[in-house]
Amino acid sequence: MKRPEAAPLPGDAENVRLLGAELLSDSWYTLRKIHFELRRRDGRWQPLSREAYDRGNGAVLLLWDPVRRTVVLTRQFRLPAFLNGSPDGQLIEACAGLLDGDEPEACIRREAEEETGYRIRAPRKLFEAYMSPGSVTEKLHFFIAEYAPGDRVRAGGGVVEEGEDIEVIEMPLADALAAIASGRIQDGKTIMLLQHVALASVNTP
Numbered sequence: 511m512k513r514p515e516a517a518p519l520p521g522d523a524e525n526v527r528l529l530g531a532e533l534l535s536d537s538w539y540t541l542r543k544i545h546f547e548l549r550r551r552d553g554r555w556q557p558l559s560r561e562a563y564d565r566g567n568g569a570v571l572l573l574w575d576p577v578r579r580t581v582v583l584t585r586q587f588r589l590p591a592f593l594n595g596s597p598d599g600q601l602i603e604a605c606a607g608l609l610d611g612d613e614p615e616a617c618i619r620r621e622a623e624e625e626t627g628y629r630i631r632a633p634r635k636l637f638e639a640y641m642s643p644g645s646v647t648e649k650l651h652f653f654i655a656e657y658a659p660g661d662r663v664r665a666g667g668g669v670v671e672e673g674e675d676i677e678v679i680e681m682p683l684a685d686a687l688a689a690i691a692s693g694r695i696q697d698g699k700t701i702m703l704l705q706h707v708a709l710a711s712v713n714t715p
């Protein structure tokens with residue numbers, strides 16, 4: 511897998527003047543310290559510095575079977591979650607990946623097949639969201655796609671050479687929603703997608 515280049519700094523805006531960037535780390539992704547001036551609401555310009563971690567943008571997809579009311583999720587080790595209190599670091603998530611230079615829809619088709627083994631037919635874009643805007647530049651593109659059991663063309667599991675070891679889990683939507691309440695599902699993007707389906711079901715007669 512190629513590493514994404516950090517995005518070039520944008521031009522100034524009405525309320526922001528960029529003064530410079532210090533590279534703190536580009537070991538795998540890029541961590542920079544950005545020096546800038548921000549115009550406060552009272553008109554005063556305030557000098558500030560903030561660190562920003564750039565790992566590119568990503569896409570995430572919920573596979574949803576409206577006939578059986580089931581979803582397909584993944585389970586994999588996430589080091590940052592392990593460092594921050596997850597007892598085994600295994601997180602249940604909707605399948606997702608970094609864009610790696612692709613358009614979001616192409617990315618999510620590739621990731622769905624690599625991670626879950628499902629070949630998706632018609633992904634529907636829902637929304638875009640910054641997931642951790644105080645520290646991480648990433649914007650995530652959210653999709654949903656209907657699936658049926660016959661759409662699974664291979665085992666999935668991720669790319670072994672890249673260290674991925676992904677378990678594919680199918681469960682009723684009701685169980686997934688209960689898992690949010692119990693704390694068994696703690697991944698933000700996944701919670702957003704499951705709640706989207708739950709809300710859409712409530713609002714569809």
Ligand SMILES: Nc1nc2c(ncn2[C@@H]2O[C@H](COP(=O)(O)OP(=O)(O)O[C@H]3O[C@H](CO)[C@@H](O)[C@H](O)[C@@H]3O)[C@@H](O)[C@H]2O)c(=O)[nH]1
Nearest residue numbers: 511538539567568569570606607608648650672673674699
């Ligand atoms: N060697 C090396 N490999 C890395 C490193 N960091 C990540 N990788 C590898 O880069 C690949 C990233 O896998 P993707 O499936 O493309 O991304 P993801 O980690 O699933 O990201 C998704 O979830 C994230 C967490 O919620 C999201 O931030 C992201 O947008 C996306 O949705 C994995 O094979 C991972 O092992 C690193 O520091 N070193």
Ligand SMILES: [Mg+2]
Nearest residue numbers: 605606607625
């Ligand atoms: Mg992934």
